[in-house]
Amino acid sequence: NAGVMQNPRHLVRRRGQxxxxxxxxxxxxxxxxxxxxxxxxxxxxxxxxxxxxxIDESGMPKERFSAEFPKEGPxxxxxxxxxxxxxxxxxxxxxxxxxxNTEAFFGQxxxxxxx
Amino acid sequence: GENxxxxxxxxxxxxxxxxxxxxxxxDSASNYFPWYKQExxxxxxxxxxxxxxxxxxxxxxxxxxxxxxxxxxxxxITETQPEDSAVYFCAASELNYGGSQGNLIFGKGTKLSVxx
Numbered sequence: 001n002a003g004v005m006q007n008p009r010h011l012v013r014r015r016g017q018x019x020x021x022x023x024x025x026x027x028x029x030x031x032x033x034x035x036x037x038x039x040x041x042x043x044x045x046x047x048x049x050x051x052x053x054x055i056d057e058s059g060m061p062k063e064r065f066s067a068e069f070p071k072e073g074p075x076x077x078x079x080x081x082x083x084x085x086x087x088x089x090x091x092x093x094x095x096x097x098x099x100x101n102t103e104a105f106f107g108q109x110x111x112x113x114x115x
Numbered sequence: 116g117e118n119x120x121x122x123x124x125x126x127x128x129x130x131x132x133x134x135x136x137x138x139x140x141x142d143s144a145s146n147y148f149p150w151y152k153q154e155x156x157x158x159x160x161x162x163x164x165x166x167x168x169x170x171x172x173x174x175x176x177x178x179x180x181x182x183x184x185x186x187x188x189x190x191x192i193t194e195t196q197p198e199d200s201a202v203y204f205c206a207a208s209e210l211n212y213g214g215s216q217g218n219l220i221f222g223k224g225t226k227l228s229v230x231x
Contacts, residue, residue, distance in 0.1 A: 004158075033218055042121075042204055042223035043159065056218050058116065091158065093219075104149070104219060106158040 004094050005074075006107035013082050013114050021077040021110045025094030032075045033104065034067060037089045049075060082114045117142040119207050121222025128195050129230055136190045136225045138205035145207040148188045149219070150179060153202045162203075163190070166210070195229045202226050 005024040035043040045059040049069035069075040093104040118141040149164035178191040206219040
């Protein structure tokens with residue numbers, strides 16, 4: 001039973017390029033959350049998705065950032081025209097809300113470095 | 116929206132002592148309060164959680180208390196060990212059974228160091 005899988009683990013992009021971060025949730029989980037973590041700081045909520053729907057994107061910058069969770073395949077966090085300030089660790093978490101089972105499991109994260 | 120404050124930001128204790136980390140939240144609709152432990156370079160992992168219908172929960176050396184009136188919740192670690200050294204995050208969320216779960220809003224973390 002694989003946990004949340006994120007890839008790549010490390011990603012280096014030049015300023016202006018696009019970054020695509022992938023997240024495969026725990027099998028059977030239909031809720032995905034993306035968080036950003038700057039060095040020495042806490043986890044900051046970005047977006048919450050269910051299959052094919054964005055439920056809450058209040059933490060997502062209005063420009064350059066987008067997220068999707070298609071019916072088939074992983075969730076994708078896309079950052080267009082990256083800037084140095086986008087350098088951070090991006091964590092994905094998944095959960096399945098059934099009865100008492102509400103724990104959110106985190107992936108290992110993708111560490112994005114913009115040079 | 117929800118806002119979670121966490122204190123202290125760093126905490127250093129001697130092995131065997133207790134450690135207490137405190138959080139406050141602003142949204143009275145929040146009813147689920149998990150605590151995560153994150154070791155350097157690793158993913159956050161759930162160590163304990165509490166729901167608003169419970170005032171206290173314990174699991175071996177770890178306990179969490181919740182005061183709904185004051186909107187406070189705390190993590191207590193007893194008999195600390197060097198392997199407890201990590202960053203600890205509190206979080207708050209609103210769970211609606213049968214409906215959608217609000218996102219987890221995290222505190223900024225507490226870096227706990229346990230000196231042998």
